[in-house]
Amino acid sequence: MAMTRIETKARAGLDAETLRLMYRHMLRSRLLDERLWVLNRQGRAPFWISAEGHEAVQVAFGMNLRPAYDWVAPYYRDLALTLVLGMTPKDHILSVLQRAADPNSGGRQMPAHYGCRRLNIITTGSPVGTQLLHAAGIALASRMRGEDAVTLTSIGEGGTSEGDFHEALNFAAIHKLAVIFLVQNNGFAISVPWQKQMATQDVADRAKGYGIPGVIVDGCDAIACHRAAREAVKRARRGDGPTLVEAKVLRLTSHSSDDDQRRYRPAEDLESEKERDSLLRFKATLEELGVLHAGDAEEMRSELVLELDRATDEAEASPLPSPDSAMLHVYAEPEG
Amino acid sequence: MPQKTYIEAIRDGLREEMERDERVMILGEDVGAKGGVFGVTEGLQKQFGEWRVLDSPLAESLIVGVAIGAAMNGLRPIAEIQFQDFIMPAVDQIISEAAKIRYRSNGDWNVPMVLRSPFGGGVHGALYHSQSIEAIFAHIPGLRVVVPSNPYDAKGMLISAIRDPDPVLYFEHKRAYRAIRGEVPDGEYTVPLDRARVVREGVDIALFSYGMMVHASLEAADRLATDGFSCEVVDLRSLRPFDRAAIVASATKCGKVLIVQEANLAVSVASEVAAIIAEDCFDSLDAPVMRLGGPEIPAMPFSPPLEQFYLVTPDKVEAKLRELAAY
Numbered sequence: 076m077a078m079t080r081i082e083t084k085a086r087a088g089l090d091a092e093t094l095r096l097m098y099r100h101m102l103r104s105r106l107l108d109e110r111l112w113v114l115n116r117q118g119r120a121p122f123w124i125s126a127e128g129h130e131a132v133q134v135a136f137g138m139n140l141r142p143a144y145d146w147v148a149p150y151y152r153d154l155a156l157t158l159v160l161g162m163t164p165k166d167h168i169l170s171v172l173q174r175a176a177d178p179n180s181g182g183r184q185m186p187a188h189y190g191c192r193r194l195n196i197i198t199t200g201s202p203v204g205t206q207l208l209h210a211a212g213i214a215l216a217s218r219m220r221g222e223d224a225v226t227l228t229s230i231g232e233g234g235t236s237e238g239d240f241h242e243a244l245n246f247a248a249i250h251k252l253a254v255i256f257l258v259q260n261n262g263f264a265i266s267v268p269w270q271k272q273m274a275t276q277d278v279a280d281r282a283k284g285y286g287i288p289g290v291i292v293d294g295c296d297a298i299a300c301h302r303a304a305r306e307a308v309k310r311a312r313r314g315d316g317p318t319l320v321e322a323k324v325l326r327l328t329s330h331s332s333d334d335d336q337r338r339y340r341p342a343e344d345l346e347s348e349k350e351r352d353s354l355l356r357f358k359a360t361l362e363e364l365g366v367l368h369a370g371d372a373e374e375m376r377s378e379l380v381l382e383l384d385r386a387t388d389e390a391e392a393s394p395l396p397s398p399d400s401a402m403l404h405v406y407a408e409p410e411g
Numbered sequence: 412m413p414q415k416t417y418i419e420a421i422r423d424g425l426r427e428e429m430e431r432d433e434r435v436m437i438l439g440e441d442v443g444a445k446g447g448v449f450g451v452t453e454g455l456q457k458q459f460g461e462w463r464v465l466d467s468p469l470a471e472s473l474i475v476g477v478a479i480g481a482a483m484n485g486l487r488p489i490a491e492i493q494f495q496d497f498i499m500p501a502v503d504q505i506i507s508e509a510a511k512i513r514y515r516s517n518g519d520w521n522v523p524m525v526l527r528s529p530f531g532g533g534v535h536g537a538l539y540h541s542q543s544i545e546a547i548f549a550h551i552p553g554l555r556v557v558v559p560s561n562p563y564d565a566k567g568m569l570i571s572a573i574r575d576p577d578p579v580l581y582f583e584h585k586r587a588y589r590a591i592r593g594e595v596p597d598g599e600y601t602v603p604l605d606r607a608r609v610v611r612e613g614v615d616i617a618l619f620s621y622g623m624m625v626h627a628s629l630e631a632a633d634r635l636a637t638d639g640f641s642c643e644v645v646d647l648r649s650l651r652p653f654d655r656a657a658i659v660a661s662a663t664k665c666g667k668v669l670i671v672q673e674a675n676l677a678v679s680v681a682s683e684v685a686a687i688i689a690e691d692c693f694d695s696l697d698a699p700v701m702r703l704g705g706p707e708i709p710a711m712p713f714s715p716p717l718e719q720f721y722l723v724t725p726d727k728v729e730a731k732l733r734e735l736a737a738y
Contacts, residue, residue, distance in 0.1 A: 146484065148480070178519070179516075180515055180517050181517030183514065183515055184515050190515075190516050190519060191519070192519040192520055197480075197483055197520060198512055198515055198516035198519065198520045200507055200512075200515060201507075202503055202508070205476060205504060205507065208472065208473055208475075208476025208477055208479070208504065209476060209477075209479050209480035209483065210480060211473075211476070211477050211480060212476065212478060212479060212480020212481040212482070212483070212484070212488075213480040213483060213484040214480075215480070215481050215486075216480070216481045216484035216485055216486045218462075219436070219462050219463075219486070220485070238500070239473075239476060242470045242472055242473040242476070243476070245468060245470075246467075246470075246477060249468070403517075404513050404514050404516075404517055404518035405513070405553055406513070406553070406555075406577050407513070407521065407575075407576040407577055
């Protein structure tokens, strides 16, 4: 199958309300992300791993799914995706502050190990790539029951070197399962550049080897991402099988709060990436299209900051887990 | 009650549970038209179709990872790993994922999955078709690990495993498939996943074992009985969790203990059983706890004299029992 490159097409049939909502979702994720960095640098949160630079593609895919009907097997940078599906900033602040009420894990896992049963977002661990096979299994179950639910799973380009990546794509392709494999390629696996991860220019090239379509999209172009997402979801939903989507994104921050990318990336690269930030680009596009007017973005920002302030206060007032609760949930509690 | 082989009992359990519950499906290498390399799933694809008895690609991590996903989305998958020796590529999915999903999600998610796999030697399987590596998994909280030794338990524990809401590793000794026969009721019954069973009562020496070693232990106990020594044989059945109360009861009653397993001894099931007895039965012991198992070599070699050297036989159990009796 041919590999296709999806480009921006004016507004791709999206109405003003949808475009504004996309921007709002992106901004909400970015502001939350920045807040979590602040909590980390203030010493109130031991760890954060960011989604900055990945928002556009995550929002585009999230908005094309049916929350709580479709399934998501996320990876650790999927902050914006979880927000679009219905998780809240407070949920993630609770996680970063390790509170008992954290819906992802009750403070058991590091932050950004997402999961929420109510929304069909499966729990994620730290080993890279294992979730792709879970996505294939989820889609197998949907297929066997005759449901048209779509399963989206994410991974970085580094994760595509794992054996589970190959095994999952192969299995989903054999059985034409309704899985979308979204590779968010930011060019770096911690410090290792993509050239040391693969000999091909594009991850999407590999789709040919599985007999499925491979799609490349500029992951900082929100409208192009929306088109790519719509196509992949449609294809999966109608039973035509999986798509491998490669979104070229930016990693605007270090790998995590424990990393300093200035040690392995030239300063000029880091500067030029800031100029390609999807939030700046999308805002400019929406202003050109007359969808956002002077002051709109600032108004949105103040609303969202207010939401974040409230969420931070509430999360900080929320209790830590009790020590003996560590013994719970190893197995199902005995009945009766 | 009908007499059945161990393999027939497993197949009956699979078939009956698949008839009762349409969520139950089988995933593994060669499980379909061929019915598995040992014939455990023979005829099941014909009865239940290609989806519910699904031939997987040759990829063990896939088999377990897909089963985990399917279990989280409402199925009751039974993953088959063709030989326990080939489970290694799936260990990340078993230990990092299946075992931890309930815990790491604070009870939000669970994995009702069974992983069946044949283990054990004595079939000229050499290094990679003979291993007993259950101890690796018995170490891991969040998993259940069971090893039925007879057809009755094989069916009853399989049904319990399929209905259990957490991941169960169900290891079947490949030599038992056709060598071991026993009474198996028709229809539905369950055997608990966390209880040992006293298969022979005695008062002088408590013998703890599981899998095929239960049969070697019973034979050796018979031989000692002719000399007036009374051995209690306990089938551990569950290796996680261990039935601590049953272990302590038999060890306390007899005062002398032999633990028999096919695997090598270092850091093994026998080590844990010995530790439980050391902790809880110290005042009741009349002799040091003794253990019998495979040698500390990487795995079971091919050539018959080498294979026999590895295997724990009724003769070896008898010799160890006499040593313990004389203490």
